[in-house]
Each structure stands twice: as C-alpha cells, then as structure tokens.
Amino acid sequence: MLTKKIKTRLFFLSSVIFITLLFLAFIYFSLKENILYFKTPSEISIVDEIQNNSKIRVGGMVKKDSIQQNNKEIKFILTDYKKELIVVYNGAVPNLFSEERGAVVEGKLNDKSYLIADRILAKHDENYMPPEMKKIFENAK
Amino acid sequence: MDFFSFGNIIVYIDKFIKFINSIFFLVLIIGLSFALIISPIDYLQGDAVRIMYVHVPSAWIGLSIFSIIAIGTLFNFVFKIKNLYLFVKSLAPIGLLFTCLAIVTGSLWGKPTWGTWWAWDARLTSMLILMLFYVFFIITFKIFKDSEKLPQILSAISILGAINIPIIKYSVEWWSTLHQPASIKIIGTSSIHSSMLVPLFLMLLVLLLYCALIFLMKYKTEIIKIKKKNIKRL
Known part of the structure; x- marks a missing residue:
C-alpha cells in the first residue's frame, strides 16, 4: 500500500x-x-564555595514555630527536613506564606546557613479542598 | 462517497453548529453557576481557586489541540490528504486562544497565591514556548500560503512542538518548579476534592463545546473558500 x-x-x-x-x-x-527553579537547603550545604554576589533561589518548607517578626523584618528557618537555612527578609510576604508550607526565597547567601532574601514566593501544593474538609483531616491526625 | 461532497458536508456542519448553539448557553449557565456560586472556597486560597476552573481546562485543551495538530500535519506530510490540511488550519487559532487563556489566568492566579505574576520555572517557560509554536504555525500558514514547501515547514514546526508537549506535562515532576504538580492523575486518586471536580469538568465541557463551535465555523469557511476555487472534491 x-x-x-x-x-x-x-x-x-x-x-x-x-x-x-x-x-x-x-x-x-x-x-x-x-x-531547576530552586535548590534545596541540602544542596546549598554541599556547595564548595559561596559566591557572594550572585543571587540564588532556595525552596523548602517553613519550619514550625520558627517565624520571628520584629518591626518589618521577618526571620524564619527554611527546611527540607534534612538541612536548615536561616532566612532574613524585609518587606511584605505573600498571603499564603505561613508555617509548615512551602516557600521559595530569592536572595544572597551570607554563609551556608544564612540567607538574606529580597523576594519571597509562596509555593502551593496540589491539594484543593473546602475548609470543612481541612478540619476533618486535622481532627483525624 | 457521496458523504464527502461539498453540499453534504456543509449541511452536516450546519446541523452540528445548530445543535451546539441550542445547548451551549444552558451548559454554560450550569457550568458557571457551579464554578462561581455552588462550589466551596478553598481552605487556603479562598475564592482564588475559582480561577482554576478556567485555567486547568484551557491548559488541557491547549496541549491536546497541539498534539492533534502535530499528528494531523505529519499525516498530511506523508499521505498528502488535503482535508487534513484544512482541519489543522482551522484548529490552530483555537489552540493559540486557549494556550494564551491558560497563561493569562495562571498569571492572575499566581499573583495572590505565589506573590508574583510570572516566574521562569520549567512549567511556565515551556507553556510560553508552546504559545510561540502556535504563533509560528499560524504565521507559516499566512506567509507560505500556496507554496510547495508549506507541508515541510509545518511538519518541522509540529515535530519540535510535539516534543515540547511531554516536557510541559512532566516538567513539574522532573524538575523543581514553582508550579505545583498535577492534581488530577489518569491513574490513581486526584488531590482535588470532589465538590471542586464537578465545576472543573463542567467548565471543561463548556470550553470543549466552544472549541467545537469555533472549529466548525472556521472549517466551513475553509471549505467554502476551496469551493470558490472550483475544485469538485476534497
């Protein structure tokens, strides 16, 4: 054919x-x-040398009870449950930014566990549900 | 093969258009009332979740239309079926429309949730590339109108564009992106609550009907254009 x-x-x-x-x-x-849009705190910790002038993006979870706010400065710990990174940021955070949620920070590394951010993005996960369902889930835990 | 004569095909297309017109507004009203009023708000995003009911179906349609176009173009290149050429030509603008819609609604959703309109992550960038491929595709039709080379150029664009499709689909799994991974999976349970799945699929139906309507109207115009050139059969 x-x-x-x-x-x-x-x-x-x-x-x-x-x-x-x-x-x-x-x-x-x-x-x-x-x-890759961002690196994880573990990947940051194994970098050989820190380039002070270049911006990087790090993504992870905001550690529970780690957000400290004084005046306009906000300080929190970003974790991937293996390594942690202290982040300092000046300015407004997105609505969805809160403890135990994903976040991506953009800024300069001071040393391997300290980052001065000039932008914070909240990361949304793939779960969508009405508020009542969330309560049921939390009670089940 | 009387079915494929011009008169018949136009009659069938007209019947289809009438049928879609008769049910479209009913489905649209049901879909919108589910999406905007009946469905619950999200526990985290609040009302912003309603953007998803347009964003997700448009992205699906944008991706699937390009896949259909790619297959159609390659078949046309190999077997030289004139009808496929008209088919692809009528589909391309619809795909572009829905890809743009997905990008714009995604951007509107990104501002309140992520805190930014746009990020150069793998998913968003590959979606933008898809939009560019649609634009190339449509421009090629305009520039190389009756050229012998048209099928070759079109198939080159569709091969490159088709490779982009799985990259878009799996970008959120292969690389770290700002965009969240897929909520609805072909196999396994979806992570969207069922009260939100109903409006999602209703809106998909609405948009699909709209696609079909625009496609049939455009296809009819293309057929009439050819008829004017006095070619008796497709």
Whole structure:
C-alpha cells in the first residue's frame, strides 16, 4: 500500500525527528542546572564555595514555630527536613506564606546557613479542598 | 462517497453548529453557576481557586489541540490528504486562544497565591514556548500560503512542538518548579476534592463545546473558500 514516495517521506520524517531529539538532548545536558527553579537547603550545604554576589533561589518548607517578626523584618528557618537555612527578609510576604508550607526565597547567601532574601514566593501544593474538609483531616491526625 | 461532497458536508456542519448553539448557553449557565456560586472556597486560597476552573481546562485543551495538530500535519506530510490540511488550519487559532487563556489566568492566579505574576520555572517557560509554536504555525500558514514547501515547514514546526508537549506535562515532576504538580492523575486518586471536580469538568465541557463551535465555523469557511476555487472534491 505504501508507495515509494510515501516511504521516502517517512524516512525523511524519522530522520528529522531523530536529529531534533539528539539536539534537544545536547541542549538538555548543557542546561541541566539552570532548568531547576530552586535548590534545596541540602544542596546549598554541599556547595564548595559561596559566591557572594550572585543571587540564588532556595525552596523548602517553613519550619514550625520558627517565624520571628520584629518591626518589618521577618526571620524564619527554611527546611527540607534534612538541612536548615536561616532566612532574613524585609518587606511584605505573600498571603499564603505561613508555617509548615512551602516557600521559595530569592536572595544572597551570607554563609551556608544564612540567607538574606529580597523576594519571597509562596509555593502551593496540589491539594484543593473546602475548609470543612481541612478540619476533618486535622481532627483525624 | 457521496458523504464527502461539498453540499453534504456543509449541511452536516450546519446541523452540528445548530445543535451546539441550542445547548451551549444552558451548559454554560450550569457550568458557571457551579464554578462561581455552588462550589466551596478553598481552605487556603479562598475564592482564588475559582480561577482554576478556567485555567486547568484551557491548559488541557491547549496541549491536546497541539498534539492533534502535530499528528494531523505529519499525516498530511506523508499521505498528502488535503482535508487534513484544512482541519489543522482551522484548529490552530483555537489552540493559540486557549494556550494564551491558560497563561493569562495562571498569571492572575499566581499573583495572590505565589506573590508574583510570572516566574521562569520549567512549567511556565515551556507553556510560553508552546504559545510561540502556535504563533509560528499560524504565521507559516499566512506567509507560505500556496507554496510547495508549506507541508515541510509545518511538519518541522509540529515535530519540535510535539516534543515540547511531554516536557510541559512532566516538567513539574522532573524538575523543581514553582508550579505545583498535577492534581488530577489518569491513574490513581486526584488531590482535588470532589465538590471542586464537578465545576472543573463542567467548565471543561463548556470550553470543549466552544472549541467545537469555533472549529466548525472556521472549517466551513475553509471549505467554502476551496469551493470558490472550483475544485469538485476534497
């Protein structure tokens, strides 16, 4: 059923697909680090040297009972349940920012466990439910 | 093969359009009242969750239309089916519309929840790339109107764009992103409460009907254009 013309086209098509996949693989392996939007506190702790002037983004959970607020400055601990990072920030935080929730902070590292942030983003997880359901969940715990 | 004659096909398309028109507003009102009034607020986001009822279906539609377009274009390239060409041409603007809608509603949702309109994370960037592919696709139709090279260029764009589709889908699982992972999985339970799933799927139905309506109208126009050129069969 397949004529010679169609076979040629199919061959051409598959070679194009193969070549583009190859190219994309190269691009992927050279950009691997940059695709990640944030690093975890554990990844920060194993970095060899701290570049003082470059901004980085770190994501994790805000540790329970760790938010201290005085005046406009807010100080809290970001954790991935293995390593912790102290974050200091000046300014308003997003509505969803609270304890035991995900957050992404952007700023400069002072040392491996101290970060001065100039932007805080709240991370939302994949769970959606009405408020009553949340209460039932909490009572079940 | 009388079914595929011009007269017949236009009659069938008109019947379809009439049918969709007759039920569209009913479904729209039911969908909107579920999405805006009946469904509960979220425990964390409050009313912002209602943006999801447009955002998620539009993103699904944007992705699936590009997949259909890619398959159609490649088939057209290999087997030279003129009808597929019209089909793809009528689908592309709808896909672009819904991809833009997903990006804009996502951005509106991001401001109150994340605290930013836009972030260059893998999901958002790959979605923007999808939008660019749609734009390339439509521009190619305009520039290379009757050129011999049109199918080749279109298939090149759709191959590249089609590779982007699984990247969009799995970006939230492969890499760390600001965007949350998928709530609704094909296999397994979804992490959206059932009272919120009802408006979500109703809105999906509304948007799908809208897609079908626009597609049929555009497809009809394309057929009439060809008829004017005096070609007897598709």
